[in-house]
Structures are given as structure tokens and as C-alpha cells.
Amino acid sequence: MKFKQLTELGSSSGAGPGARHDAFVHDVPESRTVPKAGLIGHIDPQGAGLFHHEYLMQNGSYTLPPSGCANLTQGRIVGTRTFLWQDSFSNDTLYVNDQEKKNHITCLANSGSDSWLNEDTGISQNTENDDSYDIDFGKKERKSISGQVAFIGSHEFSNWGSFLFRVLPKMAVLKRLFLDDVNVMANIHYQNYRLLLNIAGVRDDKIIHHDRTAIYSVEDLMVPTLPSPHVFFPPEVVGFYNQISRSVTTRKPFRKLYISRMSEAARNYRTLLNEGELAGRLEAVGFEIVNPAELPIREQIRIFAEAAVVVGPSGSGMFNVVFCQPGTLVFDIESARDWIYAHTNMFSSLGHSFAIIEGLSDRNDPRPTHKNWSVDVEAAMTLIRSHL
Incomplete structure (x- = not known):
């Protein structure tokens, strides 16, 4: 037809x-043209070259349809x-x-x-x-x-x-x-x-x-x-997310969360090869290690709504920051260039303060995309501690 x-x-x-x-x-x-702000830091200790914030922040504005x-x-x-x-x-x-x-x-x-x-x-x-x-x-x-x-x-x-x-x-x-x-x-x-x-x-x-x-x-x-x-949310959508969060909890943010992808390691799918080391270092300074996919939905909403700081490798679990209260401190660890633009849009439109930490793909991984990768744990910890 x-x-x-x-x-x-x-x-x-x-x-x-x-x-x-x-x-x-x-x-x-x-x-509507709205401001795009919130970026507080960026490190690329392994020379991955993924993030060019002058382009990604689009001169500090975004046009909503x-x-x-x-x-x-x-x-x-x-x-x-x-x-x-x-x-x-x-x-x-x-x-x-x-x-x-x-x-x-x-x-x-x-x-x-x-x-x-x-x-x-x-x-x-x-x-x-x-x-x-x-x-x-x-x-x-x-x-x-x-x-x-x-x-x-x-x-x-x-x-x-x-x-x-x-x-x-x-x-x-x-x-x-x-x-x-x-x-x-x-x-x-x-x-x-x-x-x-x-x-x-x-x-x-x-x-x-x-x-x-x-x-x-x-x-x-x-x-x-x-x-x-x-993934740039207009204010009325941000308000809708906040309404959902408030229906689950009204506590002030206090949690420090690390959003784990360790369950993905068994599938050998974009595995963060040294995630155990990073998670251990964060746990030692008071972070909760969380795998959202293993939690009931109301519990997912609750812990993100109560989070003051969120750290994690990019992936579906990190999208739960839509339930965080505006002003949450987010450290986004990226392994590829493709979605950084959308992720920065999301963090900015939600009113979060965020930093980008670049990881490095495993050059021996033959797959064209979703390669296994690693992060410089010491450099990541130095950045995170500097903002706590």
C-alpha cells in the first residue's frame, strides 16, 4: 500500500x-530555548577522547519542541x-x-x-x-x-x-x-x-x-x-518525575549510591573489567552498591529519590536519576561516545550537577560496539572525593 x-x-x-x-x-x-548547564567536571585519564564538552553542551542552550x-x-x-x-x-x-x-x-x-x-x-x-x-x-x-x-x-x-x-x-x-x-x-x-x-x-x-x-x-x-x-526533559516532565518520587518518599537526600553493572559481566556485554575495584573503593567511603534491576520498582524509586550522590557507568540503571531530586551530584562513567550527548542532556535538564569520567575500551575486544572496558580508578576517586 x-x-x-x-x-x-x-x-x-x-x-x-x-x-x-x-x-x-x-x-x-x-x-522553547532553555539553558543547558550543570557540568562541574570532566576527566579523561586514559586518553579515550570521547567527550568534547564545547560541542556537547551546545553553547549552553537546548531547543525543546x-x-x-x-x-x-x-x-x-x-x-x-x-x-x-x-x-x-x-x-x-x-x-x-x-x-x-x-x-x-x-x-x-x-x-x-x-x-x-x-x-x-x-x-x-x-x-x-x-x-x-x-x-x-x-x-x-x-x-x-x-x-x-x-x-x-x-x-x-x-x-x-x-x-x-x-x-x-x-x-x-x-x-x-x-x-x-x-x-x-x-x-x-x-x-x-x-x-x-x-x-x-x-x-x-x-x-x-x-x-x-x-x-x-x-x-x-x-x-x-x-x-x-x-533526552532533554522540559520542566513539566521534570515536575512529573518529582511527583512520582514524592509519592514514594519525602525524605531529604542523604544516600551515596554506586550503580553497578556487575550483573552484566556474566553476559560479557560492555563489561567494566575493573568494576570490582571501583565498587570496593567507593563502598569504603560510604557508598551503597546498588543493582537497580534486582530491586522492586518502588524501592528503585525510593533509593534514587533519597540519593545525594550517584556514581555509575552509563547504562539503563543510570536513567533512574530521573527520580533523584534536583541538585543531585552525578558522576557518569562513559565507555563510548554515542550516548554522552543524551546523558548530558538528561542530567542538565533534571537540574543535577554532573561530571563525566571517561573510560577506555578494550582494544583487544573484536566487537565493533559494546566493547569491554576499564576506568582509571585512582583518577575517578580523586575527582569524586574532591566534590564530596
Whole structure:
């Protein structure tokens, strides 16, 4: 089937006849430029060369997109986060510029057999018309849902960090628009996803599991947009996280946490080879060694909300700093360049003071990405102690 790209969910018109959606309600109608601050330190004792803070801090500012919720009558959901309406398609993002939008659709439509890059949509560029796209539904199961449903799912559905920064902020949008009592659909890959939605105010009977391999036709589809692309949270989303934290604990921050990835060592997946040494040194000066994945969700929220200092190698566990109170001191230990930009966005937008500690990938590890790595423990401890 052939489809046109909808200009975007929040636009007044689409790419051609029939591309206008039924309605769009903004909770934040305009782009906003906000300060990006909070970096208090950076060390690269092993010469990894990952972090260039002049670029990553973007001259001290960041442009947030508008946000809101679209209403699509007889809308369809395909793949992880793509929506079909009449003869058009779009996703959950309001882009701040045309280049971002073009980059995404180019990646989606020219991904070949890579279902990850294609986001399981079956979308490809039409070879006869540059303004048209083909969608191959293949043998996808067709499902119909009556009534009103808000879709809050996202790409990278199996990643806890992704759920925290892509899915949960959409609930903040729904709440601000007084739409938080509708049925919501998301990929409930782990039980903690469901439990976190419960804490955020969504009852079990309101949650519908999303199967990305199926095509859903929804009578009244609500599509809240992603308010935090590049993991820079607007103030209203930060307030939503803080509200969740306060529902679990109101104690003042006092904990010093080390967020461990030692459970990943058994999988030989981006293993911090000398993590035991680092954890031991930190424990000796009063840090708790925490593996969030082993804790019930309310306990995860509680210990992060009570944290005054958080140290840890980058990964899903460190995304729990969304539950820390603004002003928390964060030491982020990085092993690769790819996500430092997003991590600094997150720490800054949450109001945390943060430092970047670069580690060094194992040059003997043959894998192109997610290599095992190490950190200069003495240099890391010197930086951390200087701020305690």
C-alpha cells in the first residue's frame, strides 16, 4: 500500500489531500530555548577522547519542541511507534527542524531488511515517486480496538532507560491535558513497566499490551507526542518525575549510591573489567552498591529519590536519576561516545550537577560496539572525593 508522509502530528495540514488529522491539542504550543548547564567536571585519564564538552553542551542552550496530543479517528498503529491515518503516516515526534525529520524518515525508509532501523513498520521508499512510501503489511496480525486508546509506546521497547525517557513523559503530556484516565497502550516488556505506570496513576485495567508485530486499528486513537527527544526533559516532565518520587518518599537526600553493572559481566556485554575495584573503593567511603534491576520498582524509586550522590557507568540503571531530586551530584562513567550527548542532556535538564569520567575500551575486544572496558580508578576517586 502507498502512503504519504504526514508533515507531523502537530501541523495544520499534511503532505497532501486527506493528510489532515482530526484534531491536535497542544500542552506546549511553541518551541522553547532553555539553558543547558550543570557540568562541574570532566576527566579523561586514559586518553579515550570521547567527550568534547564545547560541542556537547551546545553553547549552553537546548531547543525543546512543542508537545501535545493528536486525535486520529480510525487510526492505525504499525511497528514500534508509527501511525497510519487515511493515506498518510507519522510518528510520535514533533521535530524542531526539517533536517531532523528528514533524517528519521530517510533512515526508516531505506533500512532494507534491518527491522530494528525500520522500527518493524515495513515502510520503504517508493521507487517511482519520491513523495510516496510503500508499506508492506506482510503477514502481520490485524487487531481492532473500539473506543478511545492513547498510544504511549516507543522504539527500543525492551530497554528500561528507553521506557523512562520515551514512554513515561507521554503520560505527563496526557495528565496536563486531563486525558490520563483513558486506556493506554504500550509494550509491557517487563512487569516493572506495568508497575511504574500504576505508580504514575494508570490502573491495571486501563493498560493494553502493544505487540509491535501486529497492526492495530483503533476507533479513537490518541497520540501524545514525545516531549523529550534527545533526552532533554522540559520542566513539566521534570515536575512529573518529582511527583512520582514524592509519592514514594519525602525524605531529604542523604544516600551515596554506586550503580553497578556487575550483573552484566556474566553476559560479557560492555563489561567494566575493573568494576570490582571501583565498587570496593567507593563502598569504603560510604557508598551503597546498588543493582537497580534486582530491586522492586518502588524501592528503585525510593533509593534514587533519597540519593545525594550517584556514581555509575552509563547504562539503563543510570536513567533512574530521573527520580533523584534536583541538585543531585552525578558522576557518569562513559565507555563510548554515542550516548554522552543524551546523558548530558538528561542530567542538565533534571537540574543535577554532573561530571563525566571517561573510560577506555578494550582494544583487544573484536566487537565493533559494546566493547569491554576499564576506568582509571585512582583518577575517578580523586575527582569524586574532591566534590564530596
